[in-house]
Amino acid sequence: MPLTGAQIIWDSLVRQGVTDVFGYPGGAILPAYDAMLGYPVRHILVRHEQGATHMADGYARASGRVGVAIATSGPGATNMVTGIATAMMDSSPIVCITGQVGSKVIGSDAFQEIDITGITLPITKHNYLVTRAQDIAPAIFEAFAVAKSGRPGPVLVDITKDAQQASCEVDWAAAEPHLVEAYDEALPGDGDYRDAVALINNAERPLILAGHGIMQSGAEREVLQLAERAGIPIAVTLLGIGGIPASHPLNLGMMGMHGEAFVNHAIQQADLLIALGMRFDDRVTGNLKTYALNAKKIHVDIDRAELNKNVRVDVAIAKDLKPALAEWMPHVKSGDRRAWLETIDGLKGDSAVRDIQNLPDNGHLYAAHVINDLWRLTGGDAVVVTDVGQHQMWEAQYYKHDKSRSLITSGGLGTMGFALPAAIGAKVARPDAEVWVVCGDGGFQMTMCELATIVQEGLDVNVAIINNGYLGMVRQWQEFFYEKRYAATPLIGPDFTKLAQAFGIDAVAVSQRSEVAAAVQGARKSRRATVIDFQVEQEDSVFPMVPAGADLHKMILRPSPIVETAAD
Amino acid sequence: MLHTFAVYVDNKPGVLNRVASLVRRRAFNIESLTVGHTETAGVSRMTVVVDTDEYGARRLEAHLHKVVPVRRVDNITASPSISRDLALIKVAATGDARAHVMQLVDVYRARIIDVSPESLVIETTGTEDKIDSLLEVLRPYGVMEMVRTGRIAMARGTGTPDKAAHGSAPAATPAGSDDVSHGSV
Numbered sequence: 001m002p003l004t005g006a007q008i009i010w011d012s013l014v015r016q017g018v019t020d021v022f023g024y025p026g027g028a029i030l031p032a033y034d035a036m037l038g039y040p041v042r043h044i045l046v047r048h049e050q051g052a053t054h055m056a057d058g059y060a061r062a063s064g065r066v067g068v069a070i071a072t073s074g075p076g077a078t079n080m081v082t083g084i085a086t087a088m089m090d091s092s093p094i095v096c097i098t099g100q101v102g103s104k105v106i107g108s109d110a111f112q113e114i115d116i117t118g119i120t121l122p123i124t125k126h127n128y129l130v131t132r133a134q135d136i137a138p139a140i141f142e143a144f145a146v147a148k149s150g151r152p153g154p155v156l157v158d159i160t161k162d163a164q165q166a167s168c169e170v171d172w173a174a175a176e177p178h179l180v181e182a183y184d185e186a187l188p189g190d191g192d193y194r195d196a197v198a199l200i201n202n203a204e205r206p207l208i209l210a211g212h213g214i215m216q217s218g219a220e221r222e223v224l225q226l227a228e229r230a231g232i233p234i235a236v237t238l239l240g241i242g243g244i245p246a247s248h249p250l251n252l253g254m255m256g257m258h259g260e261a262f263v264n265h266a267i268q269q270a271d272l273l274i275a276l277g278m279r280f281d282d283r284v285t286g287n288l289k290t291y292a293l294n295a296k297k298i299h300v301d302i303d304r305a306e307l308n309k310n311v312r313v314d315v316a317i318a319k320d321l322k323p324a325l326a327e328w329m330p331h332v333k334s335g336d337r338r339a340w341l342e343t344i345d346g347l348k349g350d351s352a353v354r355d356i357q358n359l360p361d362n363g364h365l366y367a368a369h370v371i372n373d374l375w376r377l378t379g380g381d382a383v384v385v386t387d388v389g390q391h392q393m394w395e396a397q398y399y400k401h402d403k404s405r406s407l408i409t410s411g412g413l414g415t416m417g418f419a420l421p422a423a424i425g426a427k428v429a430r431p432d433a434e435v436w437v438v439c440g441d442g443g444f445q446m447t448m449c450e451l452a453t454i455v456q457e458g459l460d461v462n463v464a465i466i467n468n469g470y471l472g473m474v475r476q477w478q479e480f481f482y483e484k485r486y487a488a489t490p491l492i493g494p495d496f497t498k499l500a501q502a503f504g505i506d507a508v509a510v511s512q513r514s515e516v517a518a519a520v521q522g523a524r525k526s527r528r529a530t531v532i533d534f535q536v537e538q539e540d541s542v543f544p545m546v547p548a549g550a551d552l553h554k555m556i557l558r559p560s561p562i563v564e565t566a567a568d
Numbered sequence: 569m570l571h572t573f574a575v576y577v578d579n580k581p582g583v584l585n586r587v588a589s590l591v592r593r594r595a596f597n598i599e600s601l602t603v604g605h606t607e608t609a610g611v612s613r614m615t616v617v618v619d620t621d622e623y624g625a626r627r628l629e630a631h632l633h634k635v636v637p638v639r640r641v642d643n644i645t646a647s648p649s650i651s652r653d654l655a656l657i658k659v660a661a662t663g664d665a666r667a668h669v670m671q672l673v674d675v676y677r678a679r680i681i682d683v684s685p686e687s688l689v690i691e692t693t694g695t696e697d698k699i700d701s702l703l704e705v706l707r708p709y710g711v712m713e714m715v716r717t718g719r720i721a722m723a724r725g726t727g728t729p730d731k732a733a734h735g736s737a738p739a740a741t742p743a744g745s746d747d748v749s750h751g752s753v
Contacts, residue, residue: 126636142636
């Protein structure tokens, strides 16, 4: 029986196992929307197409499945660009489907025509312009295969309106993708696992650097096995948080610009770095000229193009992490590296004393308090979706994630406005999970229209706004590096409580630490979304900090004034 | 140093754009880029010459392979290979000069393919060196116009780029393809 192109779209999606899509209708995608009603797919109506892409992204990161976003041509498609780029930078598998004007008028500047395959060429793994109904199923099937395979990422399928309206018979078997096999043949100069194992067995001060790839590969257990067998401590990247339980004694915590100082010192003193599914981002390395000069380096990444990109390594292995580690494991000697662990312990110095968790309550509300309390009250079990800025770093420092895929955040692109929509996606993917948004007052205002989506879909997503009346991280940089000239960072926001209530969402404002627990528990108990406006210290800063481009071991530590303020 | 890649791609609209865009956004300097059909229907071959170091070359090779319509990438910089460039050169040549130019053309084993009262058009193929050298000696006579193809290259001997270009069938034109029906890269 012939199907219309519009029906083929949905049939293809269902055949790929899709149950939920995030989208916004419009002229060029109307035939697809009309056909949607005949298929068992939940459509979440967003308020802005950027939100749809972040939701698909959050959906993918929370579940490991491919997220799907749909928009119309022209502005619908261009609104997706930021979300696609975010997914690209963080290797998140999403498929975006856009309507396009009729194939006969392509190139004529027709109403709502835009060359979205041209625009998204550098920010997708691949994209397709489909102009015939019979090409739709193969394109969508291949899009899913590309999005999931190797290093995951976004794929866009642009389908003309006439292709949606035309009809044809579909040969589903023939539509299966025929991709060139993965690029896994070894090249001359490739690292050998035996070299890696020899370095590990001979190292006295080895350190594992674990990134997003350990979750993408599903290698959480294998990394831990390696660490435990050989007694190797682990530092994680921002996107690696959760892949290794924070409570595990070998997990030192986050490295890099806002990592604990002792973690960065450990990197600088290590004699071997074992980089697993991470990419030596500049936020992690600081000045490359002085980075880990004492260490030999092993780098395993599924994307060969990441090897020897920023940091020259001794053994570079282009491979999926899980099978790569399985290959090593039988040859890794169990080791006693107590001396090294004690050295690292010594590097902690007085950092624990300065840690806000150990400071008495002085009535002031610090963001770190809020996050720390949120962690405690949720038992560390929530999926936390953060935006970008100070609160993101505080969350990474003070919410101790023990579970894989429990922190979702925009790392590579640093997209403000990501948190609220991404959390919606996470909640749709994992309806049983407790989902919290942690975002600043700046980022929240970028995509707060999606509160309406929460209401329309009846989602229980709680929102903690860390409201300091500034674009906080930029203000912090102005304080440190621009002589406190606060150009365009003071920020007047609306009354977030009233705003949320106007959407029909429960809301409460908190300005005292004593009120935090009740507000959080209230939100947790209600089966509906709650917005909490945490009015925190305005000019607080994130410590420690490696200034951009500075040596990793030259950190700005938590200053004593904060200790005093909090202790007074 | 210069690295030369032979890149086999599905012959679909937009592929050239994908490869060129990749090289640009990863901040590599293209020395030359040529593209044309191969012996296999549906597969085109690009010769990409890039100025980079060994690490850069490896990264670019890896990036090229991630482009979906790219079927195979060979870095033929180090392997024994033949490379050729083709040039058409229009030289102002009248009177005595004309005879001199024709002599030079003979010496370089080039050919004259068009003659007009005021000019000659010379066709030559060879290594880039040879063409540069011919150009140098023609310059005093007045080079009015020149066009070059850029380098194409092929490994010597029987080392054929089997797999991707021949074996694993041209993907039955995964119809989603890039675009409509016709046209080449």
